[in-house]
Amino acid sequence: MQTTLKTPVTFDGFGLHSGRKARMVVRPAVAEHGIWFKRVDIEVGDTLVPARWDAAERTPLCTRIVNRAGVSVSTIEHVMAGLAGCGIHNALIEIDGPEVPILDGSAAPFVKAFLERGLRSLNAPVRAIEVTRTVSVETPNGWARLEPARTPSMEFHIDFEDAAIGAQTKSLTLTNGAFVRELCDSRTFCRLSDVEAMQAQGLALGGTYENAVVVDGDRVLSPGGLRHADEAVRHKMLDALGDLALAGAPILGHYTGVRAGHSMTNMLLEALFTTDGAYRMGMCDPVTRSYLPGAGVALAEMPAVA
Numbered sequence: 001m002q003t004t005l006k007t008p009v010t011f012d013g014f015g016l017h018s019g020r021k022a023r024m025v026v027r028p029a030v031a032e033h034g035i036w037f038k039r040v041d042i043e044v045g046d047t048l049v050p051a052r053w054d055a056a057e058r059t060p061l062c063t064r065i066v067n068r069a070g071v072s073v074s075t076i077e078h079v080m081a082g083l084a085g086c087g088i089h090n091a092l093i094e095i096d097g098p099e100v101p102i103l104d105g106s107a108a109p110f111v112k113a114f115l116e117r118g119l120r121s122l123n124a125p126v127r128a129i130e131v132t133r134t135v136s137v138e139t140p141n142g143w144a145r146l147e148p149a150r151t152p153s154m155e156f157h158i159d160f161e162d163a164a165i166g167a168q169t170k171s172l173t174l175t176n177g178a179f180v181r182e183l184c185d186s187r188t189f190c191r192l193s194d195v196e197a198m199q200a201q202g203l204a205l206g207g208t209y210e211n212a213v214v215v216d217g218d219r220v221l222s223p224g225g226l227r228h229a230d231e232a233v234r235h236k237m238l239d240a241l242g243d244l245a246l247a248g249a250p251i252l253g254h255y256t257g258v259r260a261g262h263s264m265t266n267m268l269l270e271a272l273f274t275t276d277g278a279y280r281m282g283m284c285d286p287v288t289r290s291y292l293p294g295a296g297v298a299l300a301e302m303p304a305v306a
C-alpha cells in the first residue's frame with residue numbers, strides 16, 4: 001500500500017547555496033497526494049510547488065523546482081532521496097524559505113527522523129513506473145541511461161582529478177533497505193578549487209567543512225575524513241535516487257550514470273516520459289512491492305554516523 005509519515009517531522013538548518021536559515025516541516029498526506037512543497041513564508045498567490053520532473057529547472061549544482069507563479073524550492077534532492085529510499089509516497093513539505101536545510105550534507109538526518117517517527121499505510125495501492133524500453137541522454141560531460149529491469153538498481157561512475165576522489169564505480173540493487181545501509185549517510189562533496197568559484201557566483205554560501213566533504217588534491221579537508229572510501233560515488237547515487245523520485249512514483253528499471261548530475265537525470269526523465277513505449281505505469285503486485293526501495297528498511301541498519 002502507499003504510505004505517509006505517522007506524524008510531522010521538523011528540520012531546522014541552513015541552505016547550502018543560499019546560506020539562509022529555514023525551518024522545514026514534513027507532514028503526513030493522504031493517498032494519491034504525492035510529494036509537494038509549500039512555501040509558508042509567502043502569503044499571496046500559489047505557494048504549492050510539485051516535486052515533479054516537469055517543475056524542475058536544469059541547474060548544475062542542485063535540484064530546484066518552480067511552480068507556474070515562479071515560487072521555487074532549491075536543493076530538494078536529499079530529502080527526496082530520503083523519502084524515496086524509505087518508501088514514503090505522500091507528504092506535504094512546508095518550508096519558510098527558498099532552500100531545504102543541508103543539515104550534514106547527506107540524507108541520513110531525514111531518514112533517521114522518518115524511520116523514528118514511523119510510516120503509516122494508506123488505503124491505496126502503490127503504483128510503479130516500469131521501464132519498458134531503454135532511454136538514454138548524453139552531454140559532453142557524461143551520460144545517463146534507464147533500461148528495463150525486474151528490480152530497481154543503479155550503477156554510477158565518476159572520475160575526478162583530485163586523488164582524494166579519483167575514479168569510483170558502484171553498483172547497487174535498491175532492494176531490502178540497501179539505500180538506508182549503503183547510501184543515505186554519504187555527504188555532498190566538492191573540490192576546494194571549485195568553492196571559490198561557486199562563492200563568487202553567490203553559490204555554496206552556506207557550505208562548511210561540516211556539511212560538505214571538501215577535497216584538495218589527495219587531501220580530505222573536512223574533519224573526521226570520509227564516511228566511506230567511496231563516499232563521493234555513493235552520494236552521486238543518493239542524488240540520482242532523489243532526482244529520479246521526481247518521476248512521481250518508484251521506477252522499476254536499471255539506472256546507469258557516468259559523470260551524470262542533476263540536469264542529466266532530469267533530461268533522462270523527460271526522455272522516459274516522452275519516448276513512445278518507454279514506460280508503463282502499473283499497480284504493484286506483492287512481489288514487485290517487495291523489490292521497491294522502501295521495502296525492508298530498518299532504523300537499526302542505519303550507519304552509526306547519523
Ligand SMILES: [Zn+2]
Pocket residue numbers: 077078188235239
Ligand atoms: Zn547531493
